[in-house]
Amino acid sequence: MNYAYDSVERELKKDLFRHLVRAKYTNSSEVSRNLITQFTDDLDEIAYSIWFIPNRLIYVAFTIFFLLTFDFNFGGKGTILPLLAILLGLFVVLLVVEMMLFKRASKLNLAAKKRQEEDNKIIYERINNLEYIKAVSGESYEEKKVGRQLDSTFRQNKKSLWYSTMFKAIPQYVIIPNIPIIFMASTLVFYSSNPKMGSVFLTANFVRYFFSVRNLNNEVNKIIEAMLTLDELSSSLTIVNESAKTLNRRVIPAEPSTPVPRLPFQNGDLIFQGVVFAYPKRPQQDILRNFSFTFQQGNIYGIAGKNGIGKSTITKTTLKLYELKKGQIFIGEHNIREIDTINLHQHICYQTNRPTFFRMSIAENVCYPNQYDQKDYDKLVRAAKKVGIYEFITKLPQGFNTVLREGGSDLSEGQKQQISAIKMFINDYDIYILDEILSNVHPNLKGVILDNIFARLKGKTVLVIDHHYEIFQYVNYIYQFTGEKLIRKDKQEFLENN
Numbered sequence: 001m002n003y004a005y006d007s008v009e010r011e012l013k014k015d016l017f018r019h020l021v022r023a024k025y026t027n028s029s030e031v032s033r034n035l036i037t038q039f040t041d042d043l044d045e046i047a048y049s050i051w052f053i054p055n056r057l058i059y060v061a062f063t064i065f066f067l068l069t070f071d072f073n074f075g076g077k078g079t080i081l082p083l084l085a086i087l088l089g090l091f092v093v094l095l096v097v098e099m100m101l102f103k104r105a106s107k108l109n110l111a112a113k114k115r116q117e118e119d120n121k122i123i124y125e126r127i128n129n130l131e132y133i134k135a136v137s138g139e140s141y142e143e144k145k146v147g148r149q150l151d152s153t154f155r156q157n158k159k160s161l162w163y164s165t166m167f168k169a170i171p172q173y174v175i176i177p178n179i180p181i182i183f184m185a186s187t188l189v190f191y192s193s194n195p196k197m198g199s200v201f202l203t204a205n206f207v208r209y210f211f212s213v214r215n216l217n218n219e220v221n222k223i224i225e226a227m228l229t230l231d232e233l234s235s236s237l238t239i240v241n242e243s244a245k246t247l248n249r250r251v252i253p254a255e256p257s258t259p260v261p262r263l264p265f266q267n268g269d270l271i272f273q274g275v276v277f278a279y280p281k282r283p284q285q286d287i288l289r290n291f292s293f294t295f296q297q298g299n300i301y302g303i304a305g306k307n308g309i310g311k312s313t314i315t316k317t318t319l320k321l322y323e324l325k326k327g328q329i330f331i332g333e334h335n336i337r338e339i340d341t342i343n344l345h346q347h348i349c350y351q352t353n354r355p356t357f358f359r360m361s362i363a364e365n366v367c368y369p370n371q372y373d374q375k376d377y378d379k380l381v382r383a384a385k386k387v388g389i390y391e392f393i394t395k396l397p398q399g400f401n402t403v404l405r406e407g408g409s410d411l412s413e414g415q416k417q418q419i420s421a422i423k424m425f426i427n428d429y430d431i432y433i434l435d436e437i438l439s440n441v442h443p444n445l446k447g448v449i450l451d452n453i454f455a456r457l458k459g460k461t462v463l464v465i466d467h468h469y470e471i472f473q474y475v476n477y478i479y480q481f482t483g484e485k486l487i488r489k490d491k492q493e494f495l496e497n498n
């Protein structure tokens with residue numbers, strides 16, 4: 001009874017978490033992006049809708065016309081011409097300043113929009129795959145970091161909003177409204193010489209000033225509103241972060257129902273360029289320290305190294321389970337940062353001594369994240385035979401359709417490793433990472449399975465990480481990992497001495 005109640009509660013929490021992460025985060029980020037885009041577009045539109053240059057030229061024409069109706073010889077101290085020249089000069093200066101600010105504002109807006117789009121792309125990708133990552137690897141995938149990144153995007157958005165406001169609104173609503181004031185002041189000087197025309201001119205400028213100020217007021221309100229909305233979104237994000245922390249984090253398998261199209265890779269070279277990496281929990285302790293290396297397609301690399309040196313970390317960074325501190329990782333010409341995580345995992349076969357299983361059938365599990373197709377059944381049978389698990393599966397009541405318990409707790413460790421190895425035969429990957437595979441399989445059987453596996457992996461990029469060096473007889477090169485570099489070892493000598 002209690003158990004049932006607990007599980008219902010757990011399901012609800014999972015749902016809530018899913019909702020918070022998927023819907024809320026994504027939504028907030030999108031709202032913020034739309035807000036910025038709409039706001040900057042609004043400013044553009046307003047700026048152009050008031051005629052920009054023609055509007056200012058009309059001011060000049062009117063000013064000249066009105067001034068010409070006044071006494072040329074104002075007080076015998078000179079002619080109208082110097083005054084006209086000053087007014088025109090002032091006008092040109094204002095126009096140039098305005099145009100410069102406008103240009104700067106447009107540039108800033110464009111940069112802000114571009115940055116926003118890039119940020120969003122990365123954030124969406126990470127959020128959308130959060131559960132997937134947890135499901136396939138059990139890695140926490142830096143939820144807190146995603147939250148922090150979102151917060152900083154918000155702060156940046158707010159900053160760019162301020163910039164665009166300063167650069168666009170100042171010329172628009174501070175300089176331009178004040179031009180009528182300048183005109184009004186200059187009119188007053190001549191008012192006595194032609195009160196009738198002076199009154200008309202003063203009224204016209206006053207009306208213009210009134211509308212400008214009213215416009216300014218509306219726009220300021222709009223800016224304040226935008227700022228408040230961003231603040232609200234920002235605090236709702238904090239709530240999401242807090243809730244996420246307290247919720248049950250149990251792994252939920254990502255839906256394998258949407259087939260992700262495979263991205264064509266030119267080649268399967270795996271390239272590390274100046275990679276610096278530390279786990280988010282211990283940010284000061286760099287595990288990969290300026291690590292650069294190219295694993296070439298067609299070669300099998302054996303990687304040895306003492307415990308905790310960072311061999312598996314090479315794998316985790318390749319699978320994009322974490323963000324790098326510095327540097328880049330490429331597959332062929334593609335920076336993995338640009339590749340969707342699920343898509344990336346369709347190119348990399350990651351085999352470990354602790355494989356993950358979901359509460360779904362054996363067939364579905366070994367095809368994941370691709371979908372199992374009935375017509376692949378024969379392939380499945382052939383693969384199961386190659387890894388020595390066919391007999392066992394056929395004895396199960398539903399064979400390959402037997403649904404496993406979450407984590408595969410109804411299988412022995414060796415059986416889990418054998419079933420997981422089926423993946424290498426039914427899917428076609430570019431890169432294979434074999435991290436202490438088949439460690440629980442009986443040595444006699446393990447030898448046969450390894451023969452089959454390495455026969456299958458010809459022409460691929462293969463990394464073999466292991467402390468049981470017998471497996472290194474299958475590799476082309478042996479390297480010792482130090483955290484900074486891979487040091488080449490003589491294969492024969494290594495196998496003889498270890």
Ligand SMILES: Nc1ncnc2c1ncn2[C@@H]1O[C@H](COP(=O)(O)OP(=O)(O)OP(=O)(O)O)[C@@H](O)[C@H]1O
Nearest residue numbers: 279281282287305306307308309310311312313314
């Ligand atoms: N999720 C994690 N958070 C924090 N530190 C971690 C995490 N995973 C691994 N580490 C640390 O990173 C270092 C490298 O771990 P890694 O698993 O890459 O080593 P390894 O060379 O594969 O070791 P082994 O041969 O024992 O499997 C270790 O010191 C480990 O304690």
